[in-house]
Amino acid sequence: MKVTLRDIAEKVNVSISTVSRVLNDGPHGVEDAMHLRILKVAEDLGYRRAKKTEQNRKKISEKQIGLIINKMKDKYHDPYFSELIYGLERELLDLGYTLGFTYDAQDLINMSFMDEIQGNDYGIICIATSTELLDQLSKKVQYIISVGGTPELDIDYVTVDFEKGARESVNHLLRLGHKKVAYIGSSSFQSSVSLVKEGRFLGYKTALENQGITLHQEWIADGQFTIGGGYEAMKQILMAKDRPTALFTASDQMALGAYRAIQEAGLSIPGDVAVSSFDDIEMSQFMHPPLTTVKVDKEELGRIAVKLFIQRMEGSLPLPMATYLPTKLVVRESCGVAMK
Structure with missing residues (x-):
């Protein structure tokens, strides 16, 4: 054999x-x-290496390229992931490839897929999957890349500098004079990443600490990266005896829910609560008021991930790479002007 x-x-x-x-x-x-x-x-x-010429002749098209996403419904319901996956699929098509399969990471636990993978037959692109799952997959397949994850393993990553982007977003609020800044995020975005390790939370925390501002636990809530989660998290924060004057959310989806909670409480944005966020989905510019947020080029993130992935499968990359896409703060009306 x-x-x-x-x-x-x-x-x-x-x-x-x-x-x-x-x-x-x-x-x-x-x-x-x-x-x-x-x-x-x-x-x-008794392993025998194939000759280089034979290896080079083996076409990538003979391998199955698959996508694993943390929650399948995000592909259709979350604009961030929809744009990312659109860029990924377009780049694959432009290069002459297609996705052979797409799985929900949560479903893999109940499937025989993990036992059926053959080392040289699969290349897997993972979006927002846990480090534990990435580690399992990396031991079973030769080609794997994580998109949008936190680099922790000896595999390829294409991601965003979440910490830097969040820090810039919160610093904008601080420059306007806010000292009571709340945070809505989630430790469940990647099941293996605790809140204290999540990049956007670290950016929030660092920005405050650099100004000598103490974190208030009652101003930090889990919004589960959903609109409904952002709504419930903001309602919880507004129950604090000492209400914050500003809010940073780790995604625009959660900001949308937070907007509803703020307005239901009879408060105004940015008059009572200034809001900044992260992602810059298309909807953010049409919110009332338009949302200040950190722009992530989601489509480009997907395209670059595919380019790197194909290079890896062609054998032209010697070492695992962590590639970071830049972000840009887009200032709109949700933060208002400097406090008096």
């Missing part, structure tokens, strides 16, 4: 991509002891 990269990876307990880099003589960032162990296990198992 032919020995595969997966066989070696399971024996050594490392990812398939790590084994591939070591056996193909490229820069691999692996400690010498592990490097030698991989070579020894490959020899003991």
